[in-house]
Amino acid sequence: MKAQKTIKSEIKLSGKGLFSGKDVKLVFKPAEPDTGIVFVRTDFEQPIKVPVAAANITEVQRRSALKKGPATIETPEHCLAAINAMGIDNITIEIDSVELPGFDGSSDEFYKTLRKVGVEDQPEAPSREFVIKEPVSVIDGDTSIHAVPSEEPGLSITYDLDYTQHTGIGRQLYSCNLNTDHFERELANARTFCLEAEARQMQAHGIGTHLTPKDILVINSDGPIKNNYRYPNECVRHKIVDLIGDLAFVGRPVSGRIVAYKSGHAVNQKLAKKLAKLARETEKAAASERAVLNIRKIQRILPHRYPFLLVDKVIDIEGDSKITGIKNVTINEQFFQGHFPGTPVMPGVLIVEALAQVSGLLFAQKLEHTGKLAVLLTMDAVKIRKSVVPGDQLILCAQANRVRGRSAKCDCVAKVGDEVVAEAVLKFMLVDEDIM
The missing domain is CATH 3.10.129.10 (Hotdog Thioesterase)
Known part of the structure; x- marks a missing residue:
């Protein structure tokens, strides 16, 4: 059986929140088996743990967020994508502000930081991988996401991004089998994006006022403003990064196939909640079969x-x-x-x-x-x-x-x-x- 994994040693990272622009410091620390991924808000009088779990999802526009008591963690998806892609099961992330650093809007800085310290097996603890054995779907208007069984091990993702009404993006389709090498080579540095009208609206409300089109992808009908795509289909690649991050809310590795059409964080998280519930039910059924004392x-x-x-x-x-x-x-x-x-x-x-x-x-x-x-x-x-x-x-x-x-x-x-x-x-x- 696969063993659970954690990082080999502690490492620090700092930057500014993508939406808030506030300075923030992170400390990644190894964690014991079965800990899961846990954020710790250290800026409270008593540090507050916020586990990455479906039960702690809270709704925030245009990004993912977690909430436990008075503590909120915003924009964790790019960090969680790197953790998920590297197969890290157990890690503690200390953070001294509400929002994670945004960097260039990609997952790359988080990935490089974690790759620097490396990952090690925890052989005493078998992986809690959840294998999709029945179709699970979320449909919301013209967006949808489906989790279906796969004959191949691991996680495969197909994403259909449909911006046909916006010539600067168009329609993009991307499929991949998730593994560390593919994530590093093809996905980690794909940046978040928004339309020019959306960017102007957010800054008018005081959101992301520290950013310029040189910092992230702002797209008009001709393509990126004062910037260039890293890939012709960079937008759909970043949507897959977001999806990989949101799947961390299942609370365990997922094996199967995910097919998404125009899905965003809200729809992704609804799927994560369904998969988390199904995983718990599967574990309970398995526990019933292996009762030590009846x-x-x-x-x-x-x-x-x-x-x-x-x-x-x-x-x-x-x-x-x-x-x-x-x-x-x-x-x-x-x-x-x-x-x-x-x-x-x-x-x-x-x-x-x-x-x-x-x-x-x-x-x-x-x-x-x-x-x-x-x-x-x-x-x-x-x-x-x-x-x-x-x-x-x-x-x-x-x-x-x-x-x-x-x-x-x-x-x-x-x-x-x-x-x-x-x-x-x-x-x-x-x-x-x-x-x-």
């Missing part, structure tokens, strides 16, 4: 029974140090009758109880703890971050950070999809079952 085995270990048994299965156990379990939350749960009628929300204390139960299953893996019960003593650093509702699947993760004699301690996290909904540090006393 409900019968769980009942042999835990004394809990209906309606208080809150772990349906265990999908992964790493020795006696880490465990991942599943709780499927349905409208038939008894507690929804009173919490709350008409607006069912799973009580936070029961999410913590589910984490305690999966921790008990972890401790039971040690031979000397067989026949013992893990009785919850204390709960520290408890945070309920998001509501859990019928239809959600709770992913319950517990990691032992101390097991001594008759006591144990676990760091616990509950997730729905990729989002953390609760976390806690739980301490237990291990007692003989016949004492209870």
